[in-house]
Amino acid sequence: MYCRHCGSEVNEKAVVCVKCGVHPLNDSQHCQECGQPTNEKQEICTSCGCRLMRINTTSAGGGADVIYPSNPPKSPGTAAFLSCLITGVGQMYLGQVKKGLAWLLGGIVLSAISAGILSVPIVIASIVDAHKIGQKLANGQPVGQWEFF
Ligand SMILES: [Zn+2]
Ligand SMILES: [Zn+2]
Known part of the structure; x- marks a missing residue:
């Protein structure tokens, strides 16, 4: 086209x-x-x-379902750091607000029902996800609102 x-x-x-x-x-x-x-x-x-x-x-x-890279690009490191502090906040920082909230709420629910066993893998996955999505945006690649990793 x-x-x-x-x-x-x-x-x-x-x-x-x-x-x-x-x-x-x-x-x-x-x-x-x-x-x-x-x-x-x-x-x-x-x-x-x-x-x-x-x-x-x-x-x-x-x-609305696509997030375009911002100029200057947001730092993948900052996104990962924010998700390390509070699960999902790094995703919200990058523009994936709904996905960030899902991480946060899903993380709380899953941690509660697993008596905290799942909280560590959830936080780690959230950090890795925030960093990968941040890197895509930093490379000038648009990402979906619900795109993971
Ligand atoms: Zn053109
Ligand atoms: Zn034509």
């Missing part, structure tokens, strides 16, 4: 255009199927007849 912003060819699953750095469907200047120029009001491409797709990642709530 083609980037709707700059018209260069991008991978079918790409979430960020390598040429211009925005979501490939986050504009209306080119057709995503053939790369021909299109305009704002067009719904169908005049060159290939396909329905033009548009995702606005800048509007509030748009692309």
Whole structure:
């Protein structure tokens, strides 16, 4: 497919255009199927007849399930450290708020029913998870809201 912003060819699953750095469907200047120029009001491409797709990642709530790398990137070390203090906080720091809460609540429940036996592995897994997710973001890779490790 083609980037709707700059018209260069991008991978079918790409979430960020390598040429211009925005979501490939986050504009209306080119057709995503053939790369021909299109305009704002067009719904169908005049060159290939396909329905033009548009995702606005800048509007509030748009692309809420994907976390884009911040600039400057958040530190994977800080994320791991925060999850070491309180399970799930490192994930919340990275933007995975719901997942962080799930770690925290799940950790409390599982520790309680296992009389504390599971609390150590849960904390360790949470630290490793926060660090891995932090590294992906630091490498410029977007992560899902519920992506683990
Ligand atoms: Zn582009
Ligand atoms: Zn087209």
